[in-house]
Amino acid sequence: MTHPTAPLSARTPDPDIHLYDTLRGEKVRFVPTTPGRVGMYLCGPTVYSDAHLGHAKKEVAFDVVRRALTHFGYGVRYVTNVTDVGHLQNDADEGEDKLQARARLEQLEPMEVADKYFWSFQRDMDALNVLKPSINPRATGHIPEQIALIEELIERGHAYESNGSVYFDVRSWPEYGKLSGRKLDEQAEGTREAVREEKRDPRDFALWKRAEPGHLMRWDSPWGVGFPGWHIECSAMSLKYLGEGFDIHGGGLDLQFPHHEAEIAQAEAAGHAFARYWMHNNMLTIGGEKMSKSKGNFTTIRELLEHHDPMVVRFLLVGSHYRSVTEFSEEAFQSARNGYRRLTEALHEVERRLPNAPERDDPALRGKVAAHVEEFEQAMRDDFNTPRAVAALFGLTTDVNAALNGGEVGRPALEAARDAYRQLGGDVLGLFAQSAPERQDDAEVVDALMELVLKARQNYRLQKQYAEADQLRDTLTRVGVTVEDTKEGPRWRR
């Protein structure tokens, strides 16, 4: 059995954190199994396409929970998986494997697809300042663990083999449905005839599927050659790395049924204590509809970051609560941009003044900073209420700006303000990644300089000073800037 072993932070673990537990249907006090330590599992991406902003909402939401728990003194082991097998195109145990379908389309090996989109996902998460997981297990790397769990379920009479596939017997497990509150009779059947014939009950779900001849991803098993069902990987890998009765399981609201319901049944019917708290994020919408690949109304993170500062994207996401819908629109972006700038300008002014600040104390400002820190922490203790936490940072900014506009401010108060921004906005909300504002500033400077350089080159050419114009262009080429002459005038790129 493994238990979280992340180092404890210096702060005494805060006993007053409350979170909304989907299983109990209410806000409850969070008490980890091992004092001071938290084991947390998040359902990760199925790596068959670039991630969109909806995926970012989920990743940022749970990254903030992790960061907040760390801030409040807990050692967090954060496990999130990579689904690289078994996720079929249709939830009812049918359709082609999503990776295999993509492999056919792109003429790649399924594992090439997995790696391509795994790295694409990592790049996006790095840009959004999502911390790397403590453990990032892949489903294809844990086939023996999944087979072992399926064998336990068969032994206990909760699963059965049928024609080379293995199904979970939902009628043998009365608790099935406890997370989503669905009664068995209400659950959709919707399975094709051939698959239905293999099942004792149409609502049984696949733990292992027989591989048809054209199926590329296949492994030996006690039931013949096949591949695991999608749900079993999360039960097997969370238990392996976090142990019995681990603390928090997270995921998107849309995963509650069938995926999370199945995860619970698989683990508990096999005799394992499963996650003790369940947290679900709501959806990112566009025009009131869930952003999703199948609807085609999505913007990939990569596309978005071509034009937007990743920290503004993150700021937009933390601006709404993880259990609320986030509506994505141009106006929401504009207001995130303005809000983020307001915070960073105040922070940068505080840091600019610090080296030459007088030693004088300003107890009034220090008191206000402390009050805003308290507001921020109270908001985060209350089910990780990021919009209230952001409001506390704005309150801080109003007071800091008033003091800065009023003249000199002493070092202790400036340091307190800086620490509040850096530790709360920076470490907890993950904003102010060092490089982002600097990259932004740099980009603005480079744009302005390039405009001047291109004007100078135009002037040389107008005055027929071709040697000078060419020399300018050669110098740019040497530093990796290409200039193209188009109908609309010269364009440059790096």
Ligand SMILES: Nc1ncnc2c1ncn2[C@@H]1O[C@H](COP(=O)(O)OP(=O)(O)OP(=O)(O)O)[C@@H](O)[C@H]1O
């Ligand atoms: N718009 C969204 N807002 C918040 N979370 C989302 C959103 N879309 C997807 N997710 C989360 O990411 C997980 C993986 O999503 P998935 O790959 O199914 O994306 P999708 O765009 O919904 O695809 P599809 O439309 O094909 O179902 C979802 O289960 C959900 O938890």
Ligand SMILES: [Zn+2]
């Ligand atoms: Zn899962």
